[in-house]
Amino acid sequence: MSDTKQIARRSGFSLMASLVLLGCGGAGGGDGAGANAVTSLTGAGATFPYPIYSKWFDAYARETGVEVNYQSIGSGGGVRQFTAETVDFGATDGPMTDEEIAGVQGNVVHLPTVLGAVVLTYNLPSLGDHPLRLDAATIADIFLGRITKWNDPRLVALNPGTDLPNQDLIVVHRSDGSGTTFVFVDYLAKVSTDWQEQVGVGKSVNWPVGLGGKGNEGVTQQVSQLDGTIGYVELVYAVSNSLRVAEVQNAAGQFVTPSLEAVTAAAAGVSMGPDTDFRVSITNATGEASYPIASYTWLLVHADNPDVSKAQAIQSFLRWILTPEAQAMATDLGYAPLPESVATLARTRIASLLGGGQALK
Amino acid sequence: MNEPESNVAPPKGEPHGFQDLSGTNVGDIVFKTVLILGALLIPVLLGFLVWELVDGSRLAIQEYGLGFLTSSTWDPVAEEFGALPLIFGTLLSSLLALLIAVPLSLGVAVFLTEFAPARIRSPIAFLLELLAAIPSVVYGLWGIFVLIPFLRATIFPFLQGTLGFLPFFSGPIYGPSMLAAAVILAIMVMPYIMSVSREVLLAVPASQREAAIALGATRWEAVTTAVIPSARSGIIGAIILGLGRALGETMAVTMVIGNTHELAASLFAPGYTMAAVVANEFTEASTDIHFAALTYVALALFVVTLAVNAFARLLVWRVTQKASGSGGGR
Numbered sequence: 001m002s003d004t005k006q007i008a009r010r011s012g013f014s015l016m017a018s019l020v021l022l023g024c025g026g027a028g029g030g031d032g033a034g035a036n037a038v039t040s041l042t043g044a045g046a047t048f049p050y051p052i053y054s055k056w057f058d059a060y061a062r063e064t065g066v067e068v069n070y071q072s073i074g075s076g077g078g079v080r081q082f083t084a085e086t087v088d089f090g091a092t093d094g095p096m097t098d099e100e101i102a103g104v105q106g107n108v109v110h111l112p113t114v115l116g117a118v119v120l121t122y123n124l125p126s127l128g129d130h131p132l133r134l135d136a137a138t139i140a141d142i143f144l145g146r147i148t149k150w151n152d153p154r155l156v157a158l159n160p161g162t163d164l165p166n167q168d169l170i171v172v173h174r175s176d177g178s179g180t181t182f183v184f185v186d187y188l189a190k191v192s193t194d195w196q197e198q199v200g201v202g203k204s205v206n207w208p209v210g211l212g213g214k215g216n217e218g219v220t221q222q223v224s225q226l227d228g229t230i231g232y233v234e235l236v237y238a239v240s241n242s243l244r245v246a247e248v249q250n251a252a253g254q255f256v257t258p259s260l261e262a263v264t265a266a267a268a269g270v271s272m273g274p275d276t277d278f279r280v281s282i283t284n285a286t287g288e289a290s291y292p293i294a295s296y297t298w299l300l301v302h303a304d305n306p307d308v309s310k311a312q313a314i315q316s317f318l319r320w321i322l323t324p325e326a327q328a329m330a331t332d333l334g335y336a337p338l339p340e341s342v343a344t345l346a347r348t349r350i351a352s353l354l355g356g357g358q359a360l361k
Numbered sequence: 362m363n364e365p366e367s368n369v370a371p372p373k374g375e376p377h378g379f380q381d382l383s384g385t386n387v388g389d390i391v392f393k394t395v396l397i398l399g400a401l402l403i404p405v406l407l408g409f410l411v412w413e414l415v416d417g418s419r420l421a422i423q424e425y426g427l428g429f430l431t432s433s434t435w436d437p438v439a440e441e442f443g444a445l446p447l448i449f450g451t452l453l454s455s456l457l458a459l460l461i462a463v464p465l466s467l468g469v470a471v472f473l474t475e476f477a478p479a480r481i482r483s484p485i486a487f488l489l490e491l492l493a494a495i496p497s498v499v500y501g502l503w504g505i506f507v508l509i510p511f512l513r514a515t516i517f518p519f520l521q522g523t524l525g526f527l528p529f530f531s532g533p534i535y536g537p538s539m540l541a542a543a544v545i546l547a548i549m550v551m552p553y554i555m556s557v558s559r560e561v562l563l564a565v566p567a568s569q570r571e572a573a574i575a576l577g578a579t580r581w582e583a584v585t586t587a588v589i590p591s592a593r594s595g596i597i598g599a600i601i602l603g604l605g606r607a608l609g610e611t612m613a614v615t616m617v618i619g620n621t622h623e624l625a626a627s628l629f630a631p632g633y634t635m636a637a638v639v640a641n642e643f644t645e646a647s648t649d650i651h652f653a654a655l656t657y658v659a660l661a662l663f664v665v666t667l668a669v670n671a672f673a674r675l676l677v678w679r680v681t682q683k684a685s686g687s688g689g690g691r
Contacts, residue, residue: 176640
């Protein structure tokens, strides 16, 4: 008995020791890389684009030898770390607010990288293969808790020829703060003044009804296990898990199935001027083919980086992201690429980034 | 002459030599210093932790004061925060978990020390202790995929059918709920309570049992009158350990509790806990006041845990007092 305890203790210690060693190794490596500005960049932020970012960083390191360390700690953390200057660039799904920008003396540029979309997924076996059709006002009232039955006259009117049951409608939303939530409630606030007044827009909100699931997987599980549920998840996640998704009526009155093309179309439907700061919401976009619940995701970089060599490294990296090859990688992973007009504007902005107050070569 | 002298010298020198050893031996001084530093490190760390929590939540403390603990709105957009449903959820889920886990794990511990055939004791104890090594996210996933569907299909309808007249078992059944969280927590704290109580029961001298049996007690009577009373303080300690684990558990709970800021009497209704809200919202808390409110929740959790532990210590202390009092009487 005491022998086994002894062994357990010893192995516990050696485990701890090796963890500590690992920790030191990791930290040491990070520091060493950080000191050498030209061969490595660090970034932190949004989790939604993490799969494509890590693919980009990997490919970029192979092509140029510049390592990019990215921690997907969440958009809020990305903005925080960027503001605290602990990273070279940040990443966020929701643009920085004016106050936050004032917090960095306006020395920030939002650069869109790819597009994401939020889809409504539901579990209603009696609907069969008919996709559920929803319009903006109905979605808002469902999530406000005003439509509580599947055979509500408004749902029936939107879905003629289907057999909607007299069954409770159960809402599922994200419980963790999330860019996905931000995009979804941004849409709801645009289409419903009641939502704007009662709930508002944020990465976490005070939901009037529903169950909270942690992450896309948490929402999906609750929806798939419980009849009569409706929830929202990222398009990428819905596609890779073949979830049943609703068609949503866009601002032009068309019912649109969420797809990469429909998302890129939404982005193209919101025009930006040459002096744009890219902090543009593309929810409820105009255009016949636009899917209305979509958004950019952004990288945050300094407009004028005092460290010239770092500014240059970031500039070439950003240029690379907007090449057709890199954007094609995004499509492969299920992210919608930027429309050409926006990519052109972004390239122009990247070219005018400053380092140490001077134009970069 | 030399020999007697050398015989006399050690007794004279020994106490002196001992004192020299403890005072001047370099190895001892280093060892002692290291130990003192190690011992000091823990209170210092704790101090830093508290300071960091208080400092981080200062904004929220100024804004909401103690009303934070009794308000139940949680609206990050309107910047209104209240932690009552969280405190309620944390305490209720942990207490329910203990209600389920304590009888089970005590039963197992007694069975393994007193009744089980010697051959199966170690394997079963080993397997139960393995439960403690499973990461909580795995418990959470298991909860989502296995436990919740099972509870929703069988246990919950049964409870509602038989005890539905009680407010605790009324209302719609979704699956993710306070009760599901309590069941997951119970499974997670069981190995701790079981394993510690088993050690404590093993430490009860065999003479206690033998004496009881010699007086004509059955094995059951020997266990309840002789073994468990002398292990009582240790068993309470084991329960406290389990409670501490339950109060702080985050990942598995947030995956099955439904994450809703509501005070509901029904155990089938979704709830929320303090640890879960911090884990859920911390990464995306972009405004300062939201950040401060979450830190305030963490501070409240710290205080609640401290209070529960202090109360438990008091309980252990009183039980030991009583036990030693009655021991003296005998």
